[in-house]
Amino acid sequence: MTVIRTAAAGLTLLLVAACTAPTPPRSQASTAASTACARPQGAPGAETPTTIDVIEQAYFCILGNYYSGATLDARALLSTGFTALTQELNRDGRDVPEATMPALTGDRKADWAAFEAVYRKTTDQVPDLRDKLAVVTLEAMVAALGDNHARWAHDVKRPPDYYDGDGYGLGLQANVNGPQVEGNPGVALAPLFVTTVPGGAAQAAGLRPGDVIESVNGSAPFIDGQATPAIAALYPQYPEAHPVRLRLLRQSTGRRWSVTLKPGLYQQDLATLQVVQSKLLDDDIAYVRLRGFAPDSADRALRAISRLRTGRTLTGIVLDLRGNGGGSPTEAIRLVSAFGHGKITAYQCTADNRCEAMRTDDTVELLGLPLMVLTDRSCASACEHFSSAVKDLRLGRLIGTRTAGVISGPAQAYLLGNNTLLSFPTRHHLGPDREVIDRIGVPPDHYVPLTPEDAATGRDPALAKALTLLHK
Template sequence: MDDRVELSHRVYRLPRLPKARKQLILGVAVCLGTIMGFAGSTKAHAVPDRHVLAVQGAAVSCAEPAGPPQALKATTVSTVEQAYNCILDKSYGGKRLDHRLLLAAAFSRLAHELHRRGRDVAEATMPALTGDRQKDWAAFAAVYERVIDLLPDAALRQAAGAAAINGMAAGLHENHVRWDRSEPPTGAAGTVYGLGFDTSPFKGPLLSAPHQTTGPLYVTTLWGGPAAKAGLRPGDVIRSINGAPPFPGGILSLGAVHPLFQSYPDHAPVRLRLTRPATGRTWTVTLTPASFKPDPETAPQVTSQLKGDVAYVRVPDFGRGRADTALKAISDLGATKKLSGVVIDVRGNTGGMPGESDRLLSAFAHGKVTAYQCDIDDSCTAGRTDDQVTLLNLPLVVLADRDCASACDHFVAAVKDLEIAPVVGTRTSGVVSGVAIPYLLDDNSVLLLPALHHRGPGREVVNDIGVAPDHYVPLTAEDVSTGKDPGLAKALTLIK
């Protein structure tokens, strides 16, 4: 079935590796704050010098990508206009949104960017707005262009365009809205860029829902590259980043954690103060982002093993084919020993396709509504189990945590609401506003916007709230560092 029109096959996820833009351009929608696990990657592009933000006629219509990604071009005033109209015409709530708030958010971010760079100008004053959508855009654009003409180089003009679009996106306060202007660095196939590790809290919730995250910040997965060469291990607690604590006073400092997630070609050295709970060792190491091939042993994949007579299956995301892979893993384990139950571990699951989540659920329940996708007028479409999937008829326990996001929130909400299984661990992230649809802008960047919002099977809001566990058993940095897993131990007792 065509992924562009079948909602259940769209993606809302927090991808780990910096290949997201290529996937988006091919018509697969991702989360927001689609956000890479350890670093995004972009490619350097030459930007035309003096006509960067000149008016180029009417903005191109807002449409989904229809082919492979093209080289990025300068973000012009027509790009900003296209994003403005795209948000008003395509996003959830766009038709009820006061366009003046959108323009104010764009100008606010622009003004702050000018000030931050020491390039503020007297002409950067918000024009009076009348309430007429097109006339107000024309007034905004006229001032915007006067400001742009005063900036001395292409890099500043590009930064101004980025600020305006990011301001509008941020003004929607949606964790699945994102402007993606990234491209992997050139190099060997399979090369990624960054420091080489994932953290808990994971990058997605850290950056898209910072108010929902709590410390400590610690290493979860080593991908290779700089982190592996420096000897970091899962469970290592990050005490400070360039001298700044990530959670001063218990509140996340975005400025402190941003250096962890640099995108190509940024390559500023990052000084980390670390503690290893297993040994008590505290030390300092400096890492510099680099291109590298990740260790295939740590790449996201379904893993499984027998725990006595219980099938334990870890699902890192709900990408294409994950459900069938997980079900085959259970079947293969069952072929070696009669199973008494199944534990599905979605801790750290970054999301993916709702259809994959629903397919996995369908091995444990039939005839159920798994979620609703609702528009601003509360007209909703139900997602349902796939009753062609064979029921396993085995007890199930699900492990979840605060890094379980997006389609993972969707999965755990259905498990709990439908009483399919007890949930063990901690509350999920609640980063599940809705399936993000990609729209191609005329600079070849992509604007991701949800048109519908997620509701749980009982039509309850999960976004910004998450799903509470039935049994609260957190996995701590000390547990990870010492190889303990109290959540899994609890899950196995529930199967018995």
């Protein structure tokens, strides 16, 4: 399974060497070819092994194209990559004397040459680990950017018995988002509780909305109000998908008990898989839930509002963006353009603060209706682009909780020589008021969090607040 599904052009770099012999030096021509990176055109060819040449290509691709590549301290990439290499050697019990980090001076080319020389000496001592060491090194270098929109998409070889499916059948409170918790535990709010039980192991174990999770695999999800890494086990990524043991509290009865949930496939409600859902509330309010900014999602949402408007006078719109993980910035702009024209919705900026304004699409017809937007900690990326535009431009009100703070900038993909994709922002995202949203999020105009009691009784206080404001 690929980590990120993206189309790319085919380009194959074939390297042939005896697995037990040191890798021979390359010519200047081959070095130049390996360090070039290009935007993909079409479908990729078959993935070939990751090598030191591919790592070099990614290194210079980042320095040449990442939004802050010109000012980035490249030594951080190399030292983080070398740390991952030595840790992998230790895990395999195969440490070698040559695995010593070279001195780095800040000269990007000279530092790479020193790194490469030591890397080759090290991996030549453990040829059977060469592929794995290359993968962990490049993964660590990309992670060193600390950018939530930087990814390296490559095939991950799962063992035959590895589970890869729908999960535990467990929906958690809106203020928790797994990838965010792992990188920034401060985004989660206690307590950790169940919001939905769509099926699977959680349903079979009798879990209900409102059940509070007091421990995950024996560890508390919060200590002194601060989220712990234990929460990340509920959002498994390869190779961590294993049965998880939970200690639960049902507040309505005081019952405490433990269950073990094994991840697996289960039948999902098709309605929850729809990107756009709509209905009429109180006979005159259009409710639209948008689960992602997928292609054509803005037009689908607008068509849904138009259908609800047929034969009646609407008094407002509730747009539910809770759980919306983002998608296309173009779709976010197109949707916000139905509520305001002639506006700047965001800026895309370089590290030296040269910014390009993103503007409303004034070909979209204005709806001319009051807008309430429901947000939570799982509203990320393009969802935050939309939410910040609504808030800053006073096109409506945000209700719920702060958004995710996962909007460093739109990612651009680059094809590497082994037919894998490296993607990262070439520009940094700022809100309409030139404010930083990444890692901070967009605060709601009305803070209305969900509680375990709300989940247990089926109440939706954020939606109730939106309806109250529209009826004033």
